[in-house]
Amino acid sequence: MTYEGKDLLDLEPEERAREGIFLGFQYPVEIPGVNNAYLLKTAVNAKRKHQGLGEVDAFEFLKLAREKMAALGMDPKFLNRGVNEGFSGGEKKRNEILQMAMLEPKLAILDETDSGLDIDALKAVAEGVNSLRNPDRAIVLVTHYQRLLDYVQPDFVHVLSEGQIVRSGDKSLALELEDKGYDWVREAASA
Amino acid sequence: MSRQPHSIDELQDIVSRLPSTRNEDWKYTDLASARDISSRWLAAGRESLSLALQDEVEAVTHAIDANWIVIANGELQHPVDVNGASRLDDAPSSDTALAELNAALLKDGLRLRVEDALDKPIGILMIDGTEDASVSQAYVEIEFAPGASGEIIEYHASKGDADQYANTIVSVAVGDAASARHLRVQNRAAHHVQTGHTSVSVGRDANYTMSGFDLGGGLIRNDVIIDIAAAGAEVSFDGLYLAGEGQHIDNHTRVDHRVGPARSRQEYRGILNGHCRCVWNGKAIVHEGADGTDADQANHNLLLSEKAEIDAKPELEIYTDDVKCSHGTTVGQLDETSLFYLRSRGLDKRHATQVLTHAFASDLVARMPVDAAKEALATVVEHRLAELLDSDPDTFS
Numbered sequence: 001m002t003y004e005g006k007d008l009l010d011l012e013p014e015e016r017a018r019e020g021i022f023l024g025f026q027y028p029v030e031i032p033g034v035n036n037a038y039l040l041k042t043a044v045n046a047k048r049k050h051q052g053l054g055e056v057d058a059f060e061f062l063k064l065a066r067e068k069m070a071a072l073g074m075d076p077k078f079l080n081r082g083v084n085e086g087f088s089g090g091e092k093k094r095n096e097i098l099q100m101a102m103l104e105p106k107l108a109i110l111d112e113t114d115s116g117l118d119i120d121a122l123k124a125v126a127e128g129v130n131s132l133r134n135p136d137r138a139i140v141l142v143t144h145y146q147r148l149l150d151y152v153q154p155d156f157v158h159v160l161s162e163g164q165i166v167r168s169g170d171k172s173l174a175l176e177l178e179d180k181g182y183d184w185v186r187e188a189a190s191a
Numbered sequence: 192m193s194r195q196p197h198s199i200d201e202l203q204d205i206v207s208r209l210p211s212t213r214n215e216d217w218k219y220t221d222l223a224s225a226r227d228i229s230s231r232w233l234a235a236g237r238e239s240l241s242l243a244l245q246d247e248v249e250a251v252t253h254a255i256d257a258n259w260i261v262i263a264n265g266e267l268q269h270p271v272d273v274n275g276a277s278r279l280d281d282a283p284s285s286d287t288a289l290a291e292l293n294a295a296l297l298k299d300g301l302r303l304r305v306e307d308a309l310d311k312p313i314g315i316l317m318i319d320g321t322e323d324a325s326v327s328q329a330y331v332e333i334e335f336a337p338g339a340s341g342e343i344i345e346y347h348a349s350k351g352d353a354d355q356y357a358n359t360i361v362s363v364a365v366g367d368a369a370s371a372r373h374l375r376v377q378n379r380a381a382h383h384v385q386t387g388h389t390s391v392s393v394g395r396d397a398n399y400t401m402s403g404f405d406l407g408g409g410l411i412r413n414d415v416i417i418d419i420a421a422a423g424a425e426v427s428f429d430g431l432y433l434a435g436e437g438q439h440i441d442n443h444t445r446v447d448h449r450v451g452p453a454r455s456r457q458e459y460r461g462i463l464n465g466h467c468r469c470v471w472n473g474k475a476i477v478h479e480g481a482d483g484t485d486a487d488q489a490n491h492n493l494l495l496s497e498k499a500e501i502d503a504k505p506e507l508e509i510y511t512d513d514v515k516c517s518h519g520t521t522v523g524q525l526d527e528t529s530l531f532y533l534r535s536r537g538l539d540k541r542h543a544t545q546v547l548t549h550a551f552a553s554d555l556v557a558r559m560p561v562d563a564a565k566e567a568l569a570t571v572v573e574h575r576l577a578e579l580l581d582s583d584p585d586t587f588s
Contacts, residue, residue: 013534014543029532033550039536042546046537082550083532099536 003107017043018050020106024096024113031083036095039083040065040102047103068101071131073124090121097128108132109140114148126151146178159185197295202233205295208288219470219502220412220441225384228356229292232326239321242351247318251346254567257314260301264319265327267299273313275304282330282360289386293328293360300330305371309341312374312561319357319383320350329359337366337394342561347377347385348407355383360390367394367421372560373401378571381437382409390416393453396423402559404568405432405440406575412441419446419453422483426455431555433575434499435582436465444488445474451513452483460555461492462548462576463499465583474506475516482513492522493551495544496583541580541587548576 001008008016016023031039045055066076072094084092093113100108113125129139129152141152149157149171157173158165159182166189167173177185197205206229210217232239241264252259260276261268267278279300282293303313317329333343343363349355357379365371379385385408393399405411417426432440446455461469475486492501505518525547533543556569580586 012540013531014537014539017535017537023535025532025535029526029528031529031532031547031550033553034533034546039533039546042538042542043536046539046542050537103536 014046017103018047020047022100022103022105022108024093024100024108024110026112026115028084028092028096030085030087032085034083036081036083037062037065037079040079040099043099044102065098065102068098072098072101072128073120074098089116090118090124093117093121093125094128097125101128101132104132104137106136107138107140109142111142112144113141114143114145122148123151146174149174161186161189199233202292202295203230205288205291206230206233209292210288216443216472219468220410220439222386222410222412224354224410225356225358225386228324228354228384229326231354232324235323239323239325239353242320242322244318244320244350247320247348247350248316251316251348252314255312255314255344255564257312257344257563259314259316262299262301262315262317262329264321264325265296265298265329267301271301273303275306276313277302279330279332282328289358289388290360293330293358296326297328297330301332303331303333303343305333305335305339305341305369307336307339309339312342312344312563314344314346316346316348317357317359318348318350319355321353321355322351324354326356326358329357331359331361332364333361333371334364335366335369335371335397338368339366340370342372342563343374344561344564345373345375347375347379347387349379349383351380352382355380357383357385359385359387361388363389363391363399365391365393365397365399368396369394370398371400373399374559374561374564374568375401375403376406376564376568376571377404377408377411377413378406378575379408379411381407384408384410385412387411387413388416389414390418391426392418392420393424393426395421397421398425399427400560401428402555403428403430403442404559404572405430405434405442406571408440409437410439413443415442415444417444417446417455418449419455420449422450422452424453424455426453428457429555429558430457430459430471431552431572432459432461432469433552433572433579434461434463434467434469435579436467438467439469441470441472443470443472443474446476446486448475448477448481448484448486451481451511452485453481454485456487458489458491458555460490460552461501462495462551462579463492463501464495464579464586466496466498468500468502470502471520472502472504472506473518474508475518477507477509477511477514477516479510481511484511484514484516486514486516488518490520491551493548494522494524495548495580495586498583498585544587545577545580548580549573552576
């Protein structure tokens with residue numbers, strides 16, 4: 001599994017992160033006792049160090065984190081809570097997007113970020129994803145449903161089945177799937 | 192008035208009677224090194240030159256804003272100008288060999304009486320450091336008058352490569368409706384030995400809160416004995432022990448609920464790495480007629496190495512019906528999911544481990560009862576945790 005000339009499977013999880021890959025978890029873990037702001041800052045600094053940059057200024061960091069949180073509709077008090085500790089499902093996913101926004105990855109893989117979200121959280125998460133879209137950044141959204149794609153218009157849609165891409169297309173493929181179901185692609189693939 | 196001096200033979204006899212592992216309460220902790228150091232020191236004439244300790248004393252007394260009393264190698268450092276503090280000639284004789292040794296060899300005892308509300312914590316620094324092997328005793332009696340309130344810091348430190356054995360006894364009496372907050376820090380040099388005995392009696396409607404932090408030392412044994420003999424007492428105590436390569440830390444606690452209603456809770460947590468051993472034995476006894484007792488004890492351990500050993504034993508003895516008692520003990524490794532999550536955000540394995548072990552200890556640091564010491568202690572704990580992670584080269588291989 002090669003990414004920008006490096007075999008990802010050879011890398012430790014922290015090395016992948018520092019290479020600019022972000023994994024958004026389906027079930028972000030709660031870590032009581034580890035301050036959310038501390039993790040964010042440490043993560044940003046770990047990447048900056050890897051890039052040969054100095055540590056981020058504490059004041060600038062807080063200002064930036066608060067801006068990103070406001071955009072995601074997150075209360076700034078979440079900065080001082082334990083990582084995901086006592087967060088609702090939607091708050092956890094917003095927190096993942098916040099981390100992504102602060103880390104500015106080159107490649108983001110968001111694993112079922114839409115699962116368990118109410119409509120407000122879904123919109124906020126989608127806006128967060130959209131605000132990070134740019135030609136130098138790839139974002140892979142893993143989802144079972146069209147719903148998220150109403151808010152994040154995909155450039156490409158790939159259908160994964162049994163570890164293989166069985167069909168690719170543009171955003172209309174997702175709509176077609178919503179209409180016809182997955183069996184249609186599976187049957188077409190095995191035919 | 193002074194005690195009868197003991198002959199060398201009498202002293203050697205006391206040393207030979209220090210508890211052995213045949214005693215159930217001492218099954219996991221072998222005091223052979225304490226006997227050996229004591230015996231050699233007695234044979235060598237009980238003299239050993241003190242090391243310069245001023246830097247070590249200042250490191251503690253400047254970091255924590257308190258009215259400090261310093262006991263160095265068992266001797267009170269003058270002047271003791273803390274309100275309510277006075278020197279004691281003698282320690283009471285008692286039925287254990289450790290107390291006998293303490294009474295027989297005590298140079299300076301200390302008595303503290305808190306009359307009303309203390310505006311600043313009182314700190315007692317017990318520090319040892321000598322050129323050759325030595326033994327020191329400390330005996331401290333603290334009394335909170337009825338309705339009094341205040342914070343006491345008990346800090347144990349030591350210096351040097353020579354063998355050291357410290358035997359300390361602290362006795363706390365909390366008067367009716369008094370409120371006592373007690374912080375105990377043990378940060379002795381590696382390889383040094385300490386047996387520490389803390390006994391506490393808690394009066395009617397009184398409040399006693401204690402936190403003990405065992406960060407250093409080679410062989411450490413703490414006994415905490417709390418006696419609730421009046422209704423309405425609220426007792427809460429925590430303990431954190433951090434053990435690295437070669438350390439042995441044993442915490443024995445006992446709470447006697449003699450009358451109710453009263454509440455006691457305790458939570459001990461340990462982080463162990465490398466070849467080391469810790470013991471937690473928590474006993475709660477609810478005596479006949481102590482109705483309305485609420486006793487809770489918990490002990491949680493994080494083992495970072497396969498070479499680390501914890502012997503954890505909760506004991507509840509209940510001789511009455513109307514009680515609420517609970518206990519829980521856990522022994523585990525770091526949560527792999529949390530570790531992966533932190534690593535996926537760019538923290539290397541060591542850093543992620545440090546963050547998670549720190550989190551495991553953080554509740555107890557946050558809860559510790561003396562605000563003036565919180566920042567200094569948090570720094571010491573963090574520093575010690577970092578050392579601990581590096582004490583076993585296999586942990587991150």
